[in-house]
Amino acid sequence: MEVKFSRRYSAGLILQASYVFSKTLTDSDNYSSTPTSMDAYNLRLEKSIAGFDQTHQVKLTYVYELPLGQGKRYLSSKGVASAILGGWRVAGIQQYVSGTPVSVGTTVSFPIFDGVNRATVPTYDGWRASTKGGSFDPNVDSFLQPASFFGAQPTTGFGNETRYNPKLRYFPSFNENLSLARSIKLHGEQKRLDFRWETFNLLNRTQFGPLSNATTLQNPNFGLWRTQANTQRRMQVSLKLYW
Numbered sequence: 001m002e003v004k005f006s007r008r009y010s011a012g013l014i015l016q017a018s019y020v021f022s023k024t025l026t027d028s029d030n031y032s033s034t035p036t037s038m039d040a041y042n043l044r045l046e047k048s049i050a051g052f053d054q055t056h057q058v059k060l061t062y063v064y065e066l067p068l069g070q071g072k073r074y075l076s077s078k079g080v081a082s083a084i085l086g087g088w089r090v091a092g093i094q095q096y097v098s099g100t101p102v103s104v105g106t107t108v109s110f111p112i113f114d115g116v117n118r119a120t121v122p123t124y125d126g127w128r129a130s131t132k133g134g135s136f137d138p139n140v141d142s143f144l145q146p147a148s149f150f151g152a153q154p155t156t157g158f159g160n161e162t163r164y165n166p167k168l169r170y171f172p173s174f175n176e177n178l179s180l181a182r183s184i185k186l187h188g189e190q191k192r193l194d195f196r197w198e199t200f201n202l203l204n205r206t207q208f209g210p211l212s213n214a215t216t217l218q219n220p221n222f223g224l225w226r227t228q229a230n231t232q233r234r235m236q237v238s239l240k241l242y243w
Contacts, residue, residue, distance in 0.1 A: 012065030012089075020057040024050035029163075035115045038158050048163035049101050060094040087184065093177045099170035102127070103163060104144070105216040108153050118159040119217055121150050127168045129223065136171075136225070138208050144215075144223035153217060170209070173230060176202040194240040204233040 005017040027046035028036070037046050066088045104127075106119040127149075129142045136143070153159070179198040186192055209229030213219040 012067065014063045016061045018057075018059050020054075022053070022055065022057075024053045026050045038115050038117060040115065045158070046163060049166040051103075051164055052100060053164075054100060055098040056096075057098070058094075058096040061092070063089060063091045065089045088180065088182045091179045091181070095173065095175050097173050099172045101164035101166055102144075102168045102170060103161065103165060103215065104150065105213075106153050106159060107216065107218045108155055108159070110158070118161045118163070119150060120153055120159040121161045121165075124165050124167045127165060136208065138224075138226045142223035143208075143210070143225035147217045147222050150217060171207050171225075171229070173207055174203075174205050175200075175230070176205075178202050191241075191243045194238075194242065196238045196240075197235070198238075199233065199235045201231060201233045205230070206232075 001021045003019045006015070008014050025047065027043050027048070029051045037043060039045055066085075068085045068088065104119045104121070106117060109117050127144055129145050131137065131141045133140075177198070177200050179196060181194065181196040184193040184195070206228055207230040208225045209227045211221040211224045211226050214221045214224050216222060
């Protein structure tokens with residue numbers, strides 16, 4: 001389900017917003033030249049929530065011309081204040097989306113059909129480990145229960161886990177990008193100077209992600225979410241001359 005909203009206001013504001021509520025089931029997330037199924041003759045074993053599934057997605061985009069300067073509501077007359085404060089516009093892109101589903105892997109493999117194997121799990125509930133301080137601290141907390149929670153991994157048959165656990169997801173992604181820009185008219189109608197200041201991940205949000213092989217049961221890194229999965233705050237300034 002997707003809901004979209006788009007509106008242009010006479011006061012210099014353009015706003016677009018969308019909300020998506022979805023669930024995707026599939027037996028394959030993408031094409032691969034190497035086998036990714038356990039049994040190529042029984043693709044029912046591959047049915048799962050999609051690895052790219054994100055239940056909730058909220059996205060906002062907007063451009064707002066500040067009501068200052070010539071032709072605007074405030075400081076419309078020529079003057080120093082109008083020249084300095086007039087002509088600015090603010091634009092932003094904000095996204096708030098659910099995390100994608102998690103799966104655990106195993107090193108137990110079978111060379112049958114050159115396929116893959118998946119872990120054996122007792123349940124799909126309770127995979128997430130508890131935190132000591134109420135909020136997740138990657139220095140002391142594990143994202144997943146210890147490997148013992150999942151039990152011994154049999155070596156005589158395929159695992160019973162679906163490709164992804166529909167009840168556990170990576171951390172959600174929250175992001176705000178903002179820009180402040182101004183066009184300065186120079187001598188002549190065709191000449192202008194454009195100034196732009198842009199910032200990405202304005203609030204410097206941190207989304208923790210897994211270390212290498214942190215979802216493989218037999219790996220020493222299992223359950224350790226100690227990397228940054230998103231990009232830290234960045235800023236840039238640009239100046240462009242049109243003639």
